[in-house]
Amino acid sequence: MDCFIGIDLGSTTTKAVFMDRNERILGRGITNSRSNYEVACQVAREEAEIDARFLLLKDRLRKYPQIGEFHEDLMAWLSCKFALGQHLKQLTALREECFTVLQMWSKTADEKERYRQALAWVFDRLDAGASSTFEPGRRAQSDFFRDIATSLFLKDAEAAIKETSLSFDRAVGIFDKAILRVENKSFAVFYAEYLDFARRETVKQPRFRKYEKEIVDVVQEVIELKFNVIKSVGTGYGRLLLPFPKDQIRSEILCHGLGAHYMFPETRTVLDIGGQDTKAIQVDGKGIVTSFQMNDRCAAGCGRYLGYIADEMNMGVHQLGPMAMASKKPARINSTCTVFAGAELRERLSLGEKREDILAGLHRAIILRAMSILARSGGVVSEFTFTGGVARNEAATSALRQLIEQNYGKVKMNISPDSIYTGALGATLFAKRESEA
Amino acid sequence: MNIQKKMIGDHYKKLSTAKADGKKVVYTFVPGNLNELILSFDMLPVHPEINALQSGMRKKSGDFIMEAEKSGHSEDVCTYVKCDIGMMKKGNIGPTGEKLPEPDLLLLSYTGCFTFMKWFELLQKEYNCPVAMLHVPYQGDGEITESMKQYVVDQIRDTVIPALEKASGRKYDENRLKEFLRSSARAEDDLVAIWESAKNRPSPIDAYFGGVYYIGPIFTAFRGLPECEQYYKSLRKEVEYRVEHKMGPTTPEGELNQQKFRVVVEGPPNWTSFREFWKMFSDEGAVVVSSTYITVGGLYDRGFRHDAGKPMETMAEYCMGCYTNRNLPARVDILEKAIKDYHADGFLINSIKSCNSFSVGQLLMLRELEKRTGKAGGFIESDLVDPRYFSASNIKNRLESYFQMVAAKRAST
Amino acid sequence: MGLESLVQRCEDLCRDLDFNYVKEWKKKTGSKAVAFMPIYVPRELIHAAGMLPVGIMGGGDDLEIIRGDAYFQSYICRIPRSTIELGLGGKLDCMDGFLFPAICDVIRNLSGMWKIMFKEKYAKYLDFPQNLGKSGKNFYVQELQQLKADFETISGKKITDESLGRSNALYNENREVLRELYDLRSRYPHQILTYEAYLILRASNILEVSEHTRLVRDYMALAMKKSRPNRDYVRVIVSGAFCEQPPLTLIRALEGSGCYIVDDDWVLGARYVLGAVSGSGDPLMALADSYMDKTVATGSRHEDASVKGDYLIRLVRERRADGVVFAAPSFCDPALLERPMLQDALTAENIPHTGFKYAENTGQIQTIKEETGTFADSIKLWGAE
Incomplete structure (x- = not known):
């Protein structure tokens, strides 16, 4: 096609x-x-x-009208089991890489063997536990293999090593080297294998069994599609x-x-706040850009500013928004400079100001910077679309919504869940x- | 280009032996300078901005700036000053590797830049030599009034000339001055013809990157001299040849004959990555057809010529007429006219951190110009000679986006 | 009015970005108001046309900048941003004209921006002669004559020799009481607290001059009656804060860190002319002479480097100051380019000094307070030479 x-x-x-x-x-x-x-x-x-x-x-x-009501259910199973198939494949590769790394070690054969056994035990547990992680309705915390594998590995490795004289840090060291290698390989090329696996796993469910033939046909057709x-x-x-x-x-x-x-299609202004930069873009009725502005040399007002603040507060970046939303009296943060904001943050914390109020103020400070970039590009005239990582942060979007309305009146503001693909x-x-x- | 190289080389040679030759040296600033007057006293001018930009092009400015900051200068202020101070602290070795002579006089022509004033105060502290202050009033209301002109004329007569007489040991000689002024006017005629050649398609010149080479002689130590006249005569000939043969300008990447974009540029260039910056334009097939930077010395294209018939007034008008001495509304008008006259596809602002005189108000200029011309404006940021302020990937990204936007707009209409 | 309420009134005036005093004054008198940026403008001329001169010093730390930032790159100081913010927010609609004196290239270009953005309003860049000889004076007199004509047009009122003479005298009187205030603070810095003195001085930006003169007198009488503890603080001079002003909390913190401020250069325009404007002869000439003859030294003007620092050193001696605190707004060319020269001059005289940068909305009061506190301690420990 x-x-x-x-x-x-x-x-x-x-x-x-x-x-x-x-x-x-x-x-x-x-x-x-x-x-x-x-x-x-x-x-x-x-x-x-x-x-x-x-x-x-x-x-x-x-x-196939007969599949009817099972349609959604069936797709959910297929995609979960597909992901499981891919995950298992990656686990196998990871196990092998771990052993390769271990082999290159300049340790005694005996010691290597002890680590090998411990690692094998961990990977057996990871394999066995995988299918329950990949079931419809049970979403993993991240889509990326690195994240899933790391968190599971750390948990099991700790248990495996606890009772032994082995070093936990060494085991993690092996794992870190191995996952880098795995990460730089492509696993999607085996999609046919995973699809096949997904089909087999799925039809094991009694309610899908009677459509086995249709499922086999369609999966085959899709596998062969070029x-x-x-x-x-x-x-x-x-x-x-x-x-x-x-x-x-x-x-x-x-x-x-x-x-x-x-x-x-009615969008005339786009604001994108990503990790490294902020851009305000004006488009015409055909989506052709008519003007744009980006943040200047100063990094304040980008996603990175939030990352910096999260580090300062020893929090995860995704926790900032929800905490800021709890504020009833946002603080006025004056420093839009990333470095100064850190100092101001510490000063305010030491003066006893509430974390949520400071955070709400910081979110507003970022959005204020974005507002000036927006204004430089020509402001907001009609429908407006907000994209980029920061668009997923509720505190940021609510500050933006408020400021846009204050400065440009009521305009429609779009935020798509797929905005990362814009x-x-x-x-x-x-x-x-x-x-x- | 070779003629110019020789001119500049000779000048620095003369400077290096100035003291031995019994020549007197005057430091002064480029915009609206009184070169003819200085020549008439047989003195040699040194322009600290030129030293700074040369240091930038030779990748020495970073160290010089750090040196000045170490001695207490703020990271917030102009890097030309800091580069110059740093160079001085490190032995005052000029761009050709020879030591620059100390000034016998600091001619502080305070033209369109606040920093100039403090710059020479700082140099005066170091050199302990006399300063002649020439305060050039700003065209705040967009015009040169009689009282402004009188003020400058009075200062030239009562302050500058006596100071030059004292420093040089020579008497003021008006006839000599007039000769230089006449020569200047002839070179200025040729220069304007060269600028205007950019109205052709393809443009035979680049009026920004190439432009800084073209303005070199006339804005510095050579205006008024026969070799300067000769330079512009031959440059004009070359340009006319290029027009006739539909040739584009020479860039570091060869000749730019395929000109996809014609743009007007506001603001000085960056010197530390000058060639890299230029390449970003030529890679996109962009030629600069007019720029405001090439008028920092004077707006000849708006009709100004040195007039030997009224030597005092003409020098006063020249001082007050340079680009950064114009108010914001006038600068918007100048750019608007350039965009229209040179049939530009758009305009770009290179906003320089060091230079508030240029930079303050540029974001408003951007909006005004977009509104008035309907052409797309681009905005990039860099610095004159601070290598820490040139982010190549950032600037490249913006320029590419800008040119693609212009192309997409053009394709859709 | 008691001391607290008097000071509070000044603080309210300083924080009132709606300029209600101006609006009320205009309603009461049926006259006009002319705004000006720091540092110095000849307020006498505005006053002589029956108008109210109003000093605009940015937006302080109360103003949230939303639109103003769109016009300025990150490396430009804060005062033009907040001034544009005030303008676009309609806060300056009550001003019938706006003067932009020659301070630096930022304020200079702001004058042109104003002409573009607020076309219907009178906006003027005011060039002061940097050459103080005869040529400079001739130029300045003509500048003043142009201003006079402009103010007559705005106010619809002739400026006569009598009215200008009267205004000159009123401002002479005002400068005189401010001199008293500064002398008094230098003698009794524990009685005349800088935080209060600043607000009193700052009120000169807006109050009609006679009213302000009365206010300064009232304040001095009230403050001297108070019984206030005399602390073991060092005596310092603050230098470099002549345009964009430090936030009130910072001024209070400086004092709180152990420094009695015995002289400074904030709201400098009110104290710019050191002598009196002569009461004899042509009042406009007298006004011009007062600028040409004897004024403060400030980074925003040219000064022969051979006398660089002399003014400050003299001030240190006169005020018996222990040291100098350089306080400059971030990105302030005049103050920051001047600073190394002044520092060298002080060092040569063994006068201790320290320095920091601020913005009118700076959020790092504690950090600065710690710096100046350490400075004060070190002077106390090692003593000033």
């Missing part, structure tokens, strides 16, 4: 989007950017391809590192504008439109 691909190589995550000739989004993929951009790009793309296969799987299954990539376009901070020719690379500003326009989506649209031009 003909398709177009857009890839957004960001500083923390890499995103990919697949699209068909009718500009329908087929699939989205995301992965952490790692140190190896090329792998990140490949993984995101494969993830998006798998996502696309699932969409097609869903489409095809819908053609994607014919007409054109790819890359964007994002790392875009110049993408193995693309120059005419297949677009600035993330243009991609964000077009992507936001696709999601919300840039990649725009890139895909450029790929599609330019291949037709």
Whole structure:
């Protein structure tokens, strides 16, 4: 099937989007950017391809009216078990890598053997526990293998080592080296294997058994489906590192504008607050960027500012928003400078101000910076779309909503749950439109 | 280019032997300088901004700036000053590796830049030499009034000339001054023709990156001299040849004949990564057809010529007419006219951290110009000679986005 | 009025960004008001046209900047941001004109921004002669004549020699009481607290001059009657805060850190002219002469480097100060370029000094307080030479 691909190589995550000739989004993929951009790009793309296969799987299954009410349920099982299949494959690879790393150690054979046994025990437990982690309704805390595997490993390794004379730190050291190697390999290429595995696991459920034939047919069809990539376009901070020719690379500003326009066609202004920068973009009725502004040299007002504050307060960055929402009397934070804000934060804490009030003030301070960048780009005239990591932070969105209304009156503000894909989506649209031009 | 290199090389050579040759040296600033008057006293001028920018291009400015900051200068203030102070503290070795002579006079032409004033106060402390203050009033209401002109003329006559006479040991010679002024006017005619050649497609010149080379002689030690006249005559010929043969300007990457974008630029360039910065434009097929930086010495393209018929008034007008001595509304008008006259696709502002004189108000200028011309404006930030303030990836990212936006806009209309 | 309520009134005036006093004054008199940026403007001329001169010193730490930041890069000081914020927020609508004196390139360019953004209002950049010879005076006199004509147009009222002479005299009187206030504080710094003295001085930005003169007198009488503890503080001079003002909390913290401030350069315009404007002859000439002859030294003006620091050192001696605290707004060219020269001059005279940067809304009071506290302690321990 003909398709177009857009890839957004960001500083923390890499995103990919697949699209068909009718500009329908087929699939989205995301992965952490790692140190190896090329792998990140490949993984995101494969993830998006798998996502696309699932969409097609869903489409095809819908053609069978008899499946009817089980449709959602069935898809949930298939995708969970697919993820399990992939996870198990990665665990196996991780186990092997751990052993390889161990072999390279300059220790006595006896000592190596003791670690080997401990590790084998841990991996056996990880394998056995995996299927319960991947069940419909039980979402893991993260989508990334590194995160899931690390947290589980640490828990079991502690138990395995507790009673022995082995060093926990050494075991973790082995694990860290091994996961880096695993991470830089692609596992999505074995999608057929996982799909097969998912099908087998799924039909074990009694309620699906009577549709086994339909399921087998459709899964087979989807496995065999070939994607014919007409054109790819890359964007994002790392875009110049993408193995693309120059005419297949677009600035993330243009991609964000077009992507936001696709999601919300009436959008005229886009604000994106990401980890490293903040951008305000004005687009016309076709999603073409007419002006844009980015934060100046000063990092205040980007997502990184929140990360810095989280570090200062010894909290996770995702905990900041909810805590700030609890404030009844936000503090006025004067320093928009990231470094000074840390000092001001400590000063206020030492004066006994409430953490939630200070946090609410800090969120407002970021949004105030964003407001000035917005104003520089030409302000907000009509429908407005907020994207980027900070758009998921409730305290930030509520401060923004309030300030936009104060300064520009009532305007519609869109925040899409898929906003992280805005840039990649725009890139895909450029790929599609330019291949037709 | 080679003629110019020789001119500059010769000048620094002369400076290095000035004391031995019995020549007197005057330090003064570039914008609206009184070069003809200085020449008429047979004195050699040194321009501290030029030393600073040369240090920047030679990648020495970073150390100099740190040196000045170590001695108590704030990280907040102009890096030209700090670069110069740092260079002085490290032995005052000029760009050609030869020691610069100490000044016999600091001619403080306070033109369009507050920092100049403090700069020479700092130098005076170091050199313990006389200062002649020439206060050039700002065109706050967008015009040169009779009283402003009188003030500058009076100062030249009552303060500057006596100071130059004393420092040089020569009497003021008006006939000599007039000769230099006449020569200046001839070179100025040629320079304007060169600027205006950018109205052609393709433009035979780059009026920003190439432009800084073109303005070199006329804004510094050479205006008024026959070699300066000669330089502009041959440059004009070359430009006319390029127009005739539809050739673009020479860039570090070769000739830029495929000109996809014509832009106007506001603000000084960055010197520490000058070539890298230029390449970011030529990589995108962008040629600068007009820039405000090339008018920091004087707005010849708006009709000003040195007039030997009224030597005092003409020097006063020149001092007051330079770009940074114009108020914000006038600067917006100048840019608007350039964007229209040179058929630009858009305009870019390079906002310089060091230079409040240029930078304050540029974000308003951006908005005004977008509103008035309907052309897209871009905004980037860097510094003159502080390498810590040039983030190549950041600037490249913005420039690319900007040019792609202009292209997308063009494609959609 | 008691001391507390008098000081409170000044604080309210300082914090009132709606300028209600100006609005009421205009209603009462049916006249106009002309705003000006720091440092110095010839307020006498505005007053002589029957108008109220109003000093605008940014927005302090109460004002949240929403629109103002959009116009300035991060490396520019705060005062133009808050001033634009006030303008766009309509807070300055009660001003019938705005003067931008030559302080630095920021304020200079702000004058042009004002012309673009508030086209309907009178906005003028005021160039002061840097050359104090005859040529400078001729230029300045013509500047003043232009101003006079402009003010006559705005007010619809002729400025006569009588009215200008009267205004000159009123401002002479005001400068005289402020001199008394500063002398008194230097003698009894525990009685005349800087926090209060600052607010009293700051009120000169807005109050009609005669009213302000009375207020200063009332304050001195009331404050001297108070019984206040004399603490073991060091005596310092604050230098560099002549344009953007430190927040009130910072001024209080400086004193609280163990420093009696015995002279300073904030709200400098009110004390800029050191002599009196002559009462004889042409009053406009007299006003011009007062600028040309004897004024304070400040970083925003040219000064021959051979006398650099002399003014400050003289002040240290006169006020028997133990040291100097350099307080400059972040990104303030005049103060920061001047500072190393002044520091060198002080060091040569063995006068201790320290320095910090602030913004009108600075949030790091504690850090600064610790610095100046340590400075005070070190002077007490090792003694000033």
